[in-house]
Amino acid sequence: MEFFLLFISAAIINNFVLSMFxxxxxxIGVSNKFSSALSMGMATTFVMVITAVVxxxxxxxxxxxxxxxxxxxxxxxxxxASLVQFxxxxxxxxxxxxxxxxxxxxxxxxxxxxxxxxxxxxxMKDYTFIExxxxxxxxxxxxxxxxxLMAGIREELELADVPKPFRGAPITLIVAGLLALAFMGFAGxxx
Amino acid sequence: MxxxxxxxxxxxxxxxxxxxxxxxxxGMCPTLAVTVSAINGIAMALAxxxxxxxxxLIISIIRKLIPPQVRIASYIVIxxxxxxxxxxxxxxxxxxxSKSLGPFIPLIVVNCLILGRAEAFASKNTPVRALFDSxxxxxxxxxxxxxxxxxxEILGSGTILGFHIMPLTFEPWLIMILPAGxxxxxxxxxxxxxxxxxxxxxxxxxSIIEKFRSSKxxxxxxxxx
Numbered sequence: 001m002e003f004f005l006l007f008i009s010a011a012i013i014n015n016f017v018l019s020m021f022x023x024x025x026x027x028i029g030v031s032n033k034f035s036s037a038l039s040m041g042m043a044t045t046f047v048m049v050i051t052a053v054v055x056x057x058x059x060x061x062x063x064x065x066x067x068x069x070x071x072x073x074x075x076x077x078x079x080x081a082s083l084v085q086f087x088x089x090x091x092x093x094x095x096x097x098x099x100x101x102x103x104x105x106x107x108x109x110x111x112x113x114x115x116x117x118x119x120x121x122x123x124m125k126d127y128t129f130i131e132x133x134x135x136x137x138x139x140x141x142x143x144x145x146x147x148x149l150m151a152g153i154r155e156e157l158e159l160a161d162v163p164k165p166f167r168g169a170p171i172t173l174i175v176a177g178l179l180a181l182a183f184m185g186f187a188g189x190x191x
Numbered sequence: 192m193x194x195x196x197x198x199x200x201x202x203x204x205x206x207x208x209x210x211x212x213x214x215x216x217x218g219m220c221p222t223l224a225v226t227v228s229a230i231n232g233i234a235m236a237l238a239x240x241x242x243x244x245x246x247x248l249i250i251s252i253i254r255k256l257i258p259p260q261v262r263i264a265s266y267i268v269i270x271x272x273x274x275x276x277x278x279x280x281x282x283x284x285x286x287x288x289s290k291s292l293g294p295f296i297p298l299i300v301v302n303c304l305i306l307g308r309a310e311a312f313a314s315k316n317t318p319v320r321a322l323f324d325s326x327x328x329x330x331x332x333x334x335x336x337x338x339x340x341x342x343x344e345i346l347g348s349g350t351i352l353g354f355h356i357m358p359l360t361f362e363p364w365l366i367m368i369l370p371a372g373x374x375x376x377x378x379x380x381x382x383x384x385x386x387x388x389x390x391x392x393x394x395x396x397x398s399i400i401e402k403f404r405s406s407k408x409x410x411x412x413x414x415x416x
Binding site (some may be wrong): 112164 | 221385
């Protein structure tokens, strides 16, 4: 039950995109088509869970026992960069259709601040291993949810008569603001 | 051959012409997240500028030594080094500020603005040019973060840099310091910036047509009332 609450809290109440502002770049960049938004969300969730596991192990088994906490940022970002590379090669070998669907999005994930933010938050909040996994699953689900909601709205927005200066990024940000307002309604759901 | 521009131009282009937030739409996460108050915005922008300037300088100095295949990884290591310095200094000197910025100081590593300038400018230009370019981009980022931070602080809590400026009867708009306020403020500001650019372009075009007409004595097109 406790883990379920952690999942819900990371996915909806403290949504990574709409209330913690992590991963705004892909949120604005890749949210114009429903199918690509779904692929991006799934790829990110996948990398998030693996990153949570590996960075937890590095943080608790290598950096803390040796007093190397100051190496946190470089080591985490290197882990993420190499993981993304590894995942890309692995998927390419195992399943061609998935690779083709995710292909272009995988390299982009390295610079997604939601991934590094997740690793840093897990270290900062001192989650246990299992808690970390549920937290990363929730974060991934929340990211995917925000991305596909936005993509659905933007597909409709294509047909709308938006004033010229507001086309593109500005209207996307305003829509995101309204979405964030809606997500505020979830605050206080779990005390 | 690309035309060489003056160093001053290299600096000033970052302020408006290729402003990181309004024009390049880079570095959105910190722009939205930390601008609850003006002071947070300034601190974040200064930390980002510090990392941006030093990493651009180093990348530009060693740009010929880095093999192109591993350049992104090398850039990230250089950036991560300076971010660690910035993070530790902030934690030691300004613990409160560092706490209110949360994970966003370490997250400068993945700020696309820094990697973007490294890839687009520092890796192709001399150190002096890279220095001016990164200073300009940093200043542009600072201006935008300060403007957004001020708007949100004035409307959301009635203060600026901690001083009360709104009349006592003013009811703070709670929404401005919530996440939704960040998205709305930036969206509206960006729209306004685009509107201003369009307006200026139209005016320029009209004035050119006007000049052309008066000099060449072209017949003016009759417009129906």
